[in-house]
Every structure is written in structure tokens, then in C-alpha cells.
Amino acid sequence: MSAEAVILLVLSIVVVWGGLLAAILRLRARPERTDLPSGGEDDHREDVAPVERDT
Amino acid sequence: MATTGTAGTGPTTQKPREEWTGQVGFIIAAIGSAVGLGNIWRFPGVAYENGGGAFLVPYLVALLTAGIPILFLDYAIGHRFRGSAPTAFRRIRTWLESLGWFQVMICFVIALYYTAVIAWAVSFFVFSFDLRWGDDPAGFFTGDYLQLADPGVSLEFVPSVLVPLVAVWVVTIAVLAAGVARGVQRANMVFLPLLVVAFLVLVVRSLFLEGAADGLNALFTPDWAALGDANVWIAAYSQIFFSLSIAFGIMITYASYRKRRANLTTPGLVVAFSNSSFEILAGIGVFATLGFLAHEQGVGVGELEGISGPILSFVTFPAIVSQMPGGPFFGALFFGSLAMAGFTSLLSILQVVSAGFQEKFGWSPRQASVRLGVVSAVISVALFSTTTGLIALDTADQWANNIGIVASAVLMSVLVLWVLRRGPELRYHLNTVSTFRLGAWWQVLVAVLAPLVLGYMLVSRVVTLLVDGYEGYPGWYLALVGWGTVAFVVVAALVLAALRWRRSPDDFVPWPPFPPGEAVQGAGRTPSAGGSAARRPAGTAGEEAR
Numbered sequence: 001m002s003a004e005a006v007i008l009l010v011l012s013i014v015v016v017w018g019g020l021l022a023a024i025l026r027l028r029a030r031p032e033r034t035d036l037p038s039g040g041e042d043d044h045r046e047d048v049a050p051v052e053r054d055t
Numbered sequence: 056m057a058t059t060g061t062a063g064t065g066p067t068t069q070k071p072r073e074e075w076t077g078q079v080g081f082i083i084a085a086i087g088s089a090v091g092l093g094n095i096w097r098f099p100g101v102a103y104e105n106g107g108g109a110f111l112v113p114y115l116v117a118l119l120t121a122g123i124p125i126l127f128l129d130y131a132i133g134h135r136f137r138g139s140a141p142t143a144f145r146r147i148r149t150w151l152e153s154l155g156w157f158q159v160m161i162c163f164v165i166a167l168y169y170t171a172v173i174a175w176a177v178s179f180f181v182f183s184f185d186l187r188w189g190d191d192p193a194g195f196f197t198g199d200y201l202q203l204a205d206p207g208v209s210l211e212f213v214p215s216v217l218v219p220l221v222a223v224w225v226v227t228i229a230v231l232a233a234g235v236a237r238g239v240q241r242a243n244m245v246f247l248p249l250l251v252v253a254f255l256v257l258v259v260r261s262l263f264l265e266g267a268a269d270g271l272n273a274l275f276t277p278d279w280a281a282l283g284d285a286n287v288w289i290a291a292y293s294q295i296f297f298s299l300s301i302a303f304g305i306m307i308t309y310a311s312y313r314k315r316r317a318n319l320t321t322p323g324l325v326v327a328f329s330n331s332s333f334e335i336l337a338g339i340g341v342f343a344t345l346g347f348l349a350h351e352q353g354v355g356v357g358e359l360e361g362i363s364g365p366i367l368s369f370v371t372f373p374a375i376v377s378q379m380p381g382g383p384f385f386g387a388l389f390f391g392s393l394a395m396a397g398f399t400s401l402l403s404i405l406q407v408v409s410a411g412f413q414e415k416f417g418w419s420p421r422q423a424s425v426r427l428g429v430v431s432a433v434i435s436v437a438l439f440s441t442t443t444g445l446i447a448l449d450t451a452d453q454w455a456n457n458i459g460i461v462a463s464a465v466l467m468s469v470l471v472l473w474v475l476r477r478g479p480e481l482r483y484h485l486n487t488v489s490t491f492r493l494g495a496w497w498q499v500l501v502a503v504l505a506p507l508v509l510g511y512m513l514v515s516r517v518v519t520l521l522v523d524g525y526e527g528y529p530g531w532y533l534a535l536v537g538w539g540t541v542a543f544v545v546v547a548a549l550v551l552a553a554l555r556w557r558r559s560p561d562d563f564v565p566w567p568p569f570p571p572g573e574a575v576q577g578a579g580r581t582p583s584a585g586g587s588a589a590r591r592p593a594g595t596a597g598e599e600a601r
Contacts, residue, residue, distance in 0.1 A: 001268045001269075001271055001272040001275075002272060002276055004108065004275075004276055004277055005107075005108060005271065005272045005274075005275040005276040005277075006275070007108075008107075008108025008109075008111060008275040008276070008277050009108070009271060009275040009339075011108075011111065012108070012111050012275070012335050012338075013335060015111070015115065016115075016328065016331045016332050016334075016335050017328075017332050017335070019324075019328040019331070019332075020325065020328035020329055020331075020332045023321065023324035023325040023328050024325055026321055026324070026490070026491070027078075027318070027321045027322060027324075027325055027490070030321075030490045031078060031318060031490075032078075032316070032317070032318045032490070033316075033318060033487075033488060033489065033490060036316050036487070036488065036567075037487065037567045037568075037571075039566050039567065039568075040315040040316045040566045040567065041315075
């Protein structure tokens with residue numbers, strides 16, 4: 001391989017995989033905001049919702 | 056009608072929403088969606104043909120200036136307005152619902168042929184074990200396997216494609232029927248790690264092949280002059296755009312299943328860089344392997360043909376596998392990876408369709424999965440398991456992607472950000488819930504740069520397809536399958552938007568309130584039947600569901 005190709009290969013890996021690593025580390029350091037405004041309680045369900053039938 | 060209450064808020068008009076089990080579940084599913092066939096068979100060839108190592112520059116610029124910003128736009132719309140594409144867009148402004156259905160129908164069309172490619176990959180996974188393609192992989196793929204005929208409409212089914220295609224549909228319907236957490240997320244939790252491990256083994260193996268260094272040399276040697284070519288930049292923006300699963304409803308839908316108080320932008324960075332990391336890995340694996348092929352044939356890597364797309368996967372790779380020591384194992388890894396990468400993307404594409412219909416017609420995930428799945432499977436089998444399947448697939452793909460998705464992105468940007476001016480609200484939303492803050496530059500990128508670049512791509516592609524046609528296929532065929540696909544998507548979107556909602560999605564208050572400080576009582580909860588409509592745009596408050 002030419003020196004130029006090796007440099008670009010290494011650079012691609014460092015920049016892109018480094019970006020991934022940086023993003024993961026940043027997320028691990030601060031997974032969620034702790035200063036959210038009030039409200040925003042969830043309307044979700046963790047699982048299948050109760051059966052609904054028109055009666 | 057039975058209603059379910061949210062913690063202490065009394066009866067509601069909205070069903071509680073399905074949800075990922077947590078941040079990791081969402082990230083894995085979103086990566087599974089982004090990493091697809093394009094990462095493996097498109098990126099390496101595009102990079103090679105557009106400057107080699109120098110392609111890294113426009114690629115990164117496109118990732119940072121268009122890919123990630125549009126990804127955040129999708130997240131913001133889906134998360135703030137908590138719905139599939141039609142619901143979310145309708146909650147921005149009633150008439151925008153049709154844009155949501157446009158995205159749903161694009162996904163519907165793509166799913167029809169995407170399944171066929173996964174079925175091919177599954178078949179070739181099996182064929183790998185006894186190298187069934189023999190000495191003539193090209194003849195085997197189009198002749199023995201696909202039994203390809205001339206462009207036209209054929210009802211002559213090919214059993215070797217039909218059987219795996221039906222199998223892929225059955226598995227897909229089963230996963231979607233199980234719901235977001237127990238179906239889609241669980242499947243991604245299994246297949247994404249498996250894909251990464253299988254592909255890593257494949258790449259490491261490829262690096263030890265003779266000629267691997269020549270392949271990498273060809274891919275990474277920079278051609279700096281290419282940076283002066285506008286087409287290279289367009290290629291970079293296209294690659295990023297199509298690779299990230301953005302602007303056609305997927306990330307809107309996926310973000311809507313996050314809890315309200317959830318971080319969006321930093322997980323988005325993880326997803327975007329994971330996708331690119333996989334592309335770089337695929338580039339290394341594919342070109343190391345192509346280097347081996349060139350070495351075996353005694354030619355330069357530059358003289359090889361069939362280095363991207365389905366031909367790379369189903370003709371060139373089988374040829375390489377045949378010549379390689381331990382070929383069957385390598386082939387199984389490659390086609391297994393292809394099938395898994397495709398499958399996790401397919402789930403996300405169909406979840407867009409399923410979610411849209413669930414919300415509009417009040418269907419359960421199981422009802423939506425079975426009803427839509429059976430209809431899609433029948434159409435998919437009828438169109439793509441026949442002797443004209445490959446040509447129909449190639450044509451529909453060209454139009455659905457280059458016209459459909461790009462138009463969807465331009466429309467989304469222009470309508471949401473220019474016409475309705477919701478950029479500040481969406482940026483505020485992202486910044487309020489997320490740990491990675493966006494400056495005003497984000498609005499400039501998604502409202503100005505993205506529509507300019509994508510608009511140019513759209514117009515130039517429309518002109519090319521109108522003037523030059525496509526692949527030499529007959530004009531009537533392109534009108535029917537190509538432009539016909541776009542027409543079908545548009546008409547279906549308008550019809551679906553005009554139908555009546557089983558349960559109005561309009562009684563909804565976005566959280567956090569915008570502008571900040573304008574606290575709305577009950578904001579953030581699904582409001583009660585008589586709840587506030589304070590943040591609904593003028594003109595829609597109190598409007599009956601159509």
C-alpha cells in the first residue's frame with residue numbers, strides 16, 4: 001500500500017470510529033438531562049395495551 | 056369505548072403509547088435501521104469511484120452538515136408530536152398529514168422489493184455451503200436463480216425466489232405483530248450484535264487474503280482533484296442521505312416510541328457515527344476481498360467490474376467465494392450479514408407503515424402487522440418473485456429512492472421550516488430534552504443547505520430520467536413501473552389523508568411548552584377529553600377528525 005493510502009485508511013478509522021467512541025463516552029457521562037422542566041409524564045405502555053372493544 | 060388512564064390524569068382519548076424499554080433499546084434499533092444493504096454494497100463502490108481516500112472529506116462534510124442535522128429534524132418531529140409520520144405531521148398542521156402518508160407509502164413500496172433482496176441473500180446463504188453457483192456466478196444469478204426475462208409484466212413465478220420471499224414475510228409479520236419492545240427491539244437486540252460479529256470475522260478474514268493490500272490501496276489512495284468535482288460532493292450527500300434512513304418516516308416513527316423525558320441528540324450522534332463506522336468497515340472488507348479477486352485474475356483492482364450493488368453481492372462475491380480457501384464459510388458470513396443487515400432495516404421500514412395504520416384506523420400492532428403484511432406479501436410475491444422481478448425491483452428502487460425520498464426530504468424542510476416556521480420550536484424541543492445542544496446553525500443547515508443540495512439532486516435526477524430514461528428499459532415500462540410508483544404513492548397519500556380517523560389525534564399538547572414559560576396546564580400528558588388545545592395551531596383547534 002502507498003503511504004498516502006495508509007494515512008487515509010488510518011485517518012478514516014480514527015475520525016469515524018473516534019467520533020463513535022466520543023459520542024458513546026459523552027452519552028455515558030450524561031445519559032439524560034436532569035434539569036427537565038416539569039410535566040412530560042409518560043403516556044406510554046411498556047407492553048401490550050389492554051384490550052379495547054367497542055361496546 | 057374503554058379508555059385507559061395515565062397516572063392520575065383520568066380518562067384519556069389517546070391510547071398509551073408503545074415504548075422502547077430504554078435508551079439502549081432505541082439506539083440498537085435505530086442503528087439496525089440505518090445499517091442496511093447500502094452500507095455493504097453501495098458505500099465501498101461509491102467511495103472508490105469518487106476520489107477514493109479523498110472521498111472522506113466530502114463524506115464527513117455531508118455527514119455533519121446534512122445527515123446528522125436531518126436525523127435530528129426527524130427525531131424532533133417524531134418525539135415532540137409523538138406519533139407515526141401522519142400523526143406527527145398532522146399535529147404540526149392538519150393539512151400536513153398527507154406528507155406523512157407520502158412517507159408511509161414510500162416505505163410501503165420499498166418494503167415490497169426490499170424483502171425480495173433479503174430473500175435472495177437468504178437463498179445465497181444456503182447456496183454458499185455447496186457453492187451452488189458453480190463456475191458461472193453471473194449466469195447462475197440471472198439465469199438459473201432469477202430466470203430473468205425481458206422487461207415486461209410476467210406472472211411466471213420462480214419457486215426458488217418465491218419460497219424464501221414468503222418465509223421472509225412470515226418472519227417479518229411475526230416480529231411486527233409482537234410490537235415495538237417485544238418484537239422490533241428484541242429482533243434488533245439479537246440480529247445487530249450477530250451482524251457486527253459476523254461482519255468483523257469476515258473483514259478480519261479478508262485482510263489475510265492475498266492481494267488484500269492492493270484492494271485497500273485502490274480504495275484509500277486519494278484523488279484530491281476529485282474534490283473540485285461537484286458530482287463527487289453530490290455523491291457524498293446522496294450516500295449519507297440514503298444510508299442514514301432519514302426523511303421518510305422511519306426516524307420520526309422510532310423517535311415517537313421514546314419516552315417524553317428522553318435524550319435525543321447524543322443518542323443520535325451514536326447512531327449516525329455507528330452507521331458510518333459500519334460503512335468504513337464494509338469498505339475495508341469489500342475492497343480487501345476485491346483485491347484478492349484481482350490478484351487471482353492477474354488484473355488491477357481498477358479493471359474489475361461489478362464492484363457495487365446487487366451485482367457485487369450476488370455475482371462478484373460468489374465468484375470470489377468459489378476461489379477462496381474456506382469459501383463456503385466466508386460466503387455464509389457474507390450472505391448472512393447481508394440478510395441480517397437488510398432484515399433489521401426492513402423492520403423499521405414496515406414499522407412506519409404499521410404505525411401509520413394503527414393510529415389512523417385504531418388497529419392493534421398485531422392487526423396492523425397481519426393485515427398490512429398479508430397484503431404486502433401478496434403484492435411483493437406477485438411483482439418480485441416472477442421472471443421480471445429484478446427489472447421491476449431495479450426500476451421501482453430508482454424512482455422510490457431518488458424521486459420519492461428526496462422529494463419527501465425537500466417537502467419536509469420547505470413546509471415545516473419555511474412555510475410553517477417551526478424550526479425554533481423544534482430546536483427548542485431538542486435542546487430542552489437533550490444533552491448535546493444545537494445552535495442556530497442547525498436551523499440553517501436543515502432549512503437552507505439541505506433543501507438546496509437535495510433539491511438540486513431531485514431536479515437533476517428528474518431531468519436525467521426524463522431525457523435519458525433508465526438502463527435502456529422501454530419508455531412504457533419506465534412510465535408504468537417508475538413514474539407509476541411515484542403516482543401511486545402520491546394518490547395513495549392523498550386518499551389516506553382524506554379518510555376519517557378512528558380516534559382524533561388532534562387533542563394533543565406538545566411538551567415541553569413553546570415558547571418557554573408559556574406553561575400549559577396538563578402539558579406533557581395526553582390531555583383529557585376536554586383538554587387544552589393551547590398549542591394547537593390556529594384553525595385546527597376543535598376541528599373534528601376527518
